[in-house]
Amino acid sequence: MIVVLKKNAEQQQVEVFNAWLHSMGLETHTSVGENHTIVGLVGDTSRVDIESIMALDIVETVRRIQEPYKNANRKFHEEDTVITLPTGDKIGGGHFLVMAGPCSVENEEQIISVARSVKAAGAQVLRGGAFKPRTSPYAFQGLHEEGIRLLLKAREATGLPIVTEIMDAQHLPLFEDIDIIQVGARNMQNFELLKQLGKLRKPVLLKRGMANTLQELLMSAEYIMAGGNEQVILCERGIRTFETATRNTMDLSVIPVLHQLSHLPVVVDPSHATGRYQLVSPMALASTAAGADGLIIEVHNDPEHALCDGPQSLRPEKFADMMEKIRAIRPYADRSFTTGQLALD
Numbered sequence: 001m002i003v004v005l006k007k008n009a010e011q012q013q014v015e016v017f018n019a020w021l022h023s024m025g026l027e028t029h030t031s032v033g034e035n036h037t038i039v040g041l042v043g044d045t046s047r048v049d050i051e052s053i054m055a056l057d058i059v060e061t062v063r064r065i066q067e068p069y070k071n072a073n074r075k076f077h078e079e080d081t082v083i084t085l086p087t088g089d090k091i092g093g094g095h096f097l098v099m100a101g102p103c104s105v106e107n108e109e110q111i112i113s114v115a116r117s118v119k120a121a122g123a124q125v126l127r128g129g130a131f132k133p134r135t136s137p138y139a140f141q142g143l144h145e146e147g148i149r150l151l152l153k154a155r156e157a158t159g160l161p162i163v164t165e166i167m168d169a170q171h172l173p174l175f176e177d178i179d180i181i182q183v184g185a186r187n188m189q190n191f192e193l194l195k196q197l198g199k200l201r202k203p204v205l206l207k208r209g210m211a212n213t214l215q216e217l218l219m220s221a222e223y224i225m226a227g228g229n230e231q232v233i234l235c236e237r238g239i240r241t242f243e244t245a246t247r248n249t250m251d252l253s254v255i256p257v258l259h260q261l262s263h264l265p266v267v268v269d270p271s272h273a274t275g276r277y278q279l280v281s282p283m284a285l286a287s288t289a290a291g292a293d294g295l296i297i298e299v300h301n302d303p304e305h306a307l308c309d310g311p312q313s314l315r316p317e318k319f320a321d322m323m324e325k326i327r328a329i330r331p332y333a334d335r336s337f338t339t340g341q342l343a344l345d
């Protein structure tokens, strides 16, 4: 349920109103927008009498929310969420963020060299997996702690913040200095992990599971947000379909749909979505035009010898070419389907 307050509602009246709702065992989430203040009610609202809320002086209107996701819902929070990184770089609300780097951290020279190239091309965040979810237990599993250490070294060398995947909540202490924690497609519904991430106050990049609906993705975001961590970035990375020409099927229309349903930033990963480096730039451009708030791209200095996902990794020169095109397309990004405004930066 959401309660839209009148524009001239006084702070003290709002506080009394919130306290009354809390006394009924409800949690409230207040979002102050340009035109309205919205109080979202989370909990069992079945016993709340709409009429008595409507009768209050400060209340303009009351609406029940049908969707099971509340905190992630655009109806709870009209304006786009903007997430700011320690460097000052932002994502959401018209701010576009590009994360790039190898699938896996392999050694110091590789990660620092790729970090330097993607930074020079305009990426604001370095990606690199230290814990890798591989289909085969015999495949390279990542460098684990050593991988995290090398990522932090690459950050020291370039100033780029780091995004890297967590697979087990027990590893959380290792992620203390990581800037954005990635939850991979395979863990999108690892609810105990999501709950632990909800206790943090740092951005989480939440990838859509390969067979999950958007509602399920938003419910997973809700798990993190219900714990108080509101910094969730949604990521489309392709889904499983009957098509075999690409590694996954990139579901492009989710960008405007998610923007309509939610205020959270949406990024696209065309590398995992297609599985082929030749398709990465066209799909990245399409995502940008469709209003994505950012991209996550696999880049490798020697894709033929990459320990993981070489066939979908761009060489640094190709990544730089793509970035130029992205910059050219950004002013034409279409966000007209959403209530959020696109303020170009």
Ligand code: PEP
Residues within 6 Å of the ligand: 103, 129, 133, 183, 184, 185, 186, 207, 237, 269, 272
């Ligand atoms: C990755 O980003 O390297 C990865 C494993 O992604 P996904 O979870 O989307 O497969």
Ligand code: MN
Residues within 6 Å of the ligand: 103, 104, 272, 298, 308, 309
């Ligand atoms: Mn990968």
